[in-house]
Amino acid sequence: MLIKRSPNGIDLPFSSEITPREMYESRRNFMKQVAVGAAALGGMHEAFAQNGPKLAATLNPAFSAMDKHTAYKDATTYNNYYEFGTDKSEPAIYAGSLKTRPWTVSIEGEVKKPMTLDLDALLKLAPLEERVYRLRCVEGWSMVIPWIGYSFSEIIKKVEPTGNAKYVEFVTLADKKQMPGVGSRVLQWPYTEGLRIDEANHPLALLTFGMYGDVLPNQNGAPVRMVLPWKYGFKSAKSIVKIRFVKDQPRTSWNLSAPNEYGFYSNVNPDVDHPRWSQASERRIGEDGFLARKRKTLMFNGYADVAPLYAGMDLKKFY
Numbered sequence: 414m415l416i417k418r419s420p421n422g423i424d425l426p427f428s429s430e431i432t433p434r435e436m437y438e439s440r441r442n443f444m445k446q447v448a449v450g451a452a453a454l455g456g457m458h459e460a461f462a463q464n465g466p467k468l469a470a471t472l473n474p475a476f477s478a479m480d481k482h483t484a485y486k487d488a489t490t491y492n493n494y495y496e497f498g499t500d501k502s503e504p505a506i507y508a509g510s511l512k513t514r515p516w517t518v519s520i521e522g523e524v525k526k527p528m529t530l531d532l533d534a535l536l537k538l539a540p541l542e543e544r545v546y547r548l549r550c551v552e553g554w555s556m557v558i559p560w561i562g563y564s565f566s567e568i569i570k571k572v573e574p575t576g577n578a579k580y581v582e583f584v585t586l587a588d589k590k591q592m593p594g595v596g597s598r599v600l601q602w603p604y605t606e607g608l609r610i611d612e613a614n615h616p617l618a619l620l621t622f623g624m625y626g627d628v629l630p631n632q633n634g635a636p637v638r639m640v641l642p643w644k645y646g647f648k649s650a651k652s653i654v655k656i657r658f659v660k661d662q663p664r665t666s667w668n669l670s671a672p673n674e675y676g677f678y679s680n681v682n683p684d685v686d687h688p689r690w691s692q693a694s695e696r697r698i699g700e701d702g703f704l705a706r707k708r709k710t711l712m713f714n715g716y717a718d719v720a721p722l723y724a725g726m727d728l729k730k731f732y
């Protein structure tokens with residue numbers, strides 16, 4: 414079986430060479446083995462392993478990395494979710510107070526069909542897929558998580574953007590009563606993020622409702638978040654309440670707080686260092702000793718399929 418491997422051992426599922434049907438089939442079989450293997454290694458959510466999936470979704474092997482899944486425990490206890498505190502352990506401790514139902518998301522701005530959808534309507538908008546994505550935090554660590562959701566492009570199709578819609582803004586919940594971190598001035602609330610509309614329309618951009626066969630734990634952004642695997646983790650906004658299609662590039666929370674450190678694009682790029690540290694390597698959570706930065710970071714986090722979105726752009730300038 415031909416599995417393409419990068420020199421550092423990270424599988425590259427989006428190589429344009431991996432398109433023939435045979436390859437796809439062998440990948441699919443391989444994925445099944447990987448899933449079983451990951452469960453055996455304790456990478457799977459225990460409840461999932463015992464009772465089967467709680468949020469039914471079909472694995473999309475063509476959109477899945479073959480890396481070993483991060484252990485559920487690590488993915489749910491080492492988080493960035495500043496609304497619940499800046500320490501990695503705090504979201505797991507404090508996010509229990511977040512009430513994720515009822516929940517509505519309003520989709521508005523430059524669209525022909527603005528809509529406000531409750532969670533059930535949103536869940537039913539398109540078939541749910543499982544996709545194993547790597548997520549690379551700008552701080553230098555990464556995880557591999559089996560997410561559940563559908564391409565954000567499904568939303569774009571539904572609301573029919575007008576010709577003025579050039580960007581999409583994601584606005585997340587900021588409720589002091591439920592979120593102890595919102596009292597702090599570490600960021601401007603609500604946490605907002607944004608994409609150019611063609612980036613939002615890329616099939617890899619996942620509107621995400623679950624992980625490890627279950628709904629999202631609160632600390633991972635319940636009940637609905639984005640996951641953008643080719644960008645640094647902070648672009649993947651958690652607990653979204655509003656999606657706005659807009660004409661001008663939206664301001665984003667991290668860019669507002671430190672514009673020279675966090676750009677609008679924030680594509681994973683080993684050649685563009687953060688002003689205070691190198692981005693050439695990363696530590697895979699659960700894999701190494703705590704301070705080890707062993708793996709080479711890959712351009713676009715290994716998701717080379719997105720490269721045409723940035724054709725002709727100087728990525729040192731548009732960091």
Ligand SMILES: Nc1nc2c(c(=O)[nH]1)N[C@H]1C(S)=C(S)[C@@H](COP(=O)(O)O)O[C@H]1N2
Pocket residue numbers: 488491492493494495496548549550551556585604632633634645646647648649650651652
């Ligand atoms: N609303 C909100 N979304 C957020 C954040 C946050 O603080 N608030 N942190 C971001 C950062 S920095 C990262 S690395 C990822 C972490 O996602 P995870 O905890 O599910 O791994 O969420 C992103 N989304």
Ligand SMILES: [Mo]
Pocket residue numbers: 493549550551552645646647
């Ligand atoms: Mo991050």
